[in-house]
Structures are given as C-alpha cells and as structure tokens.
Amino acid sequence: MRRKTFAVDIDGTITENGGGRIHLGALNSLRHMKRLGHNVILVSGRSSIEAYLLGVFGGLDTIGVGENGGCITYGSNDHTLLGNKQQCVEALGIIRTKIQNVTEKPVFPRMTEVVLERTFDISDAQKIIQSTSLDVVLADSQYAIHINSAGIDKTTGFKEVMKKMDIKPEDVIAIGDSETDVPLFKLAKYSIAVGNAFDDVKSHASMVVSAHAGDGVIEALDKLAPTLSEL
Numbered sequence: 566m567r568r569k570t571f572a573v574d575i576d577g578t579i580t581e582n583g584g585g586r587i588h589l590g591a592l593n594s595l596r597h598m599k600r601l602g603h604n605v606i607l608v609s610g611r612s613s614i615e616a617y618l619l620g621v622f623g624g625l626d627t628i629g630v631g632e633n634g635g636c637i638t639y640g641s642n643d644h645t646l647l648g649n650k651q652q653c654v655e656a657l658g659i660i661r662t663k664i665q666n667v668t669e670k671p672v673f674p675r676m677t678e679v680v681l682e683r684t685f686d687i688s689d690a691q692k693i694i695q696s697t698s699l700d701v702v703l704a705d706s707q708y709a710i711h712i713n714s715a716g717i718d719k720t721t722g723f724k725e726v727m728k729k730m731d732i733k734p735e736d737v738i739a740i741g742d743s744e745t746d747v748p749l750f751k752l753a754k755y756s757i758a759v760g761n762a763f764d765d766v767k768s769h770a771s772m773v774v775s776a777h778a779g780d781g782v783i784e785a786l787d788k789l790a791p792t793l794s795e796l
C-alpha cells in the first residue's frame with residue numbers, strides 16, 4: 566500500500582454543518598485512514614495547539630499545523646514558528662486607523678499571526694496593506710480574517726511537515742472548505758472541496774462533493790476508498 570497523507574482543514578470541513586463541533590462520523594472516517602497506515606494531519610487557521618490536540622485525542626497524527634500555516638506543534642514544548650506576529654500587529658494598527666469595526670476574534674493565543682472577526686470588508690484592508698510597505702497578507706477562512714506574515718499560508722507550515730516526514734506532493738490529498746485551503750489544493754496531487762465551499766474554491770479541487778462539512782468528508786472518503794492506492 567502506498568502511504569497517502571491527508572492534509573485536512575478543521576472548521577467547515579470536519580465540523581458539523583454550520584456548527585463548531587467536530588463531526589464524529591468524519592473523524593471516524595479519517596481515523597480509519599490512519600488505521601490503514603496513511604497520515605492524517607490537521608492544517609488549520611486555528612491555533613496549532615488546537616490542531617495538535619485534536620490530532621492526539623482524535624486518533625490522527627500528533628502534529629498540528631495552525632495559525633494558517635504560521636505555526637506547527639509537534640508536542641507540548643515543540644513548536645515551529647514561521648511567521649512574525651509583530652508585523653501583523655503593526656498592520657492591525659494601521660488598518661484600524663482607516664477602517665471601522667476591526668476587532669480581534671477571541672481565540673486561543675497566537676504566536677505568529679493576528680485573528681480578526683469577519684466584521685469588515687477584507688478587500689478594503691488589503692488595499693490599505695498594499696499602499697504600505699507592510700509585509701503581511703490577509704485571508705478569510707469563512708470563520709475569521711487572518712493577518713499573516715507575507716509568504717505564510719497553509720502550505721508554508723505543511724511543507725515543513727512534509728520535509729520532516731519525507732512526504733511527497735504526489736502522495737498528498739487535501740480536504741477543505743475555504744480560500745485558505747486553496748494553496749494546499751494546489752500543492753496536493755489530489756484535493757477535495759466539501760459542498761459548503763464557494764465556487765471559486767471548488768474550481769481548484771480535483772473532487773467536489775455535494776454534502777457539506779463533515780458529511781462531505783465521509784462522502785469523499787467513501788468515493789476515494791476503492792481507488793486510493795491508484796491516486
């Protein structure tokens with residue numbers, strides 16, 4: 566059996582449709598892939614510690630790629646930071662001088678990024694950033710707006726894991742729901758967009774399923790199972 570690596574988003578993908586709770590059926594299907602000998606790594610805009618702990622308790626790989634790719638957690642005292650939070654904080658300050666309603670989202674502490682509520686037009690903020698020399702990027706996961714250091718996206722952190730585990734892109738299967746997953750779709754040989762993804766996200770996926778969030782993960786893995794070794 567050729568070992569595959571599933572790079573799996575959390576919110577909007579392995580959650581219950583529209584809710585924040587983990588879809589147990591989807592988690593069970595991913596755990597089955599792990600039991601078959603494949604890697605299943607969570608890659609999220611949540612903190613790397615949340616992704617790591619979900620991997621531990623969920624029976625997946627005990628690695629968490631979080632902060633939209635800016636931080637990887639391998640253990641309680643083993644984190645790799647790839648972004649620069651200070652420049653993200655500076656960018657927040659500048660955006661706030663020009664746009665109203667820019668508020669930080671009450672999330673677990675971040676080591677490399679700033680996480681904002683989706684209460685303003687991200688394109689207005691991106692225009693402000695482009696007019697400055699700030700080396701940051703903004704991305705909307707449909708659950709939060711992230712300010713990350715330039716060059717940081719989910720593939721940045723995931724590539725660190727690929728190096729460490731000798732994973733090749735042709736063995737990666739990415740599963741996600743939003744624009745922040747598209748870089749992973751482009752890196753992976755095979756990618757899956759769940760039914761609640763927007764059309765522009767679906768346009769980048771190898772497979773689009775109709776079911777939403779966790780139900781979509783089950784639908785996709787059921788469809789993939791017979792031909793997984795040929796992917």
Ligand SMILES: O=C(O)COP(=O)(O)O
Nearest residue numbers: 575576609610611706708
């Ligand atoms: O942005 C978030 O916090 C949610 O992130 P995810 O959809 O990448 O898991």
Ligand SMILES: [Mg+2]
Nearest residue numbers: 574576577742
């Ligand atoms: Mg998501």
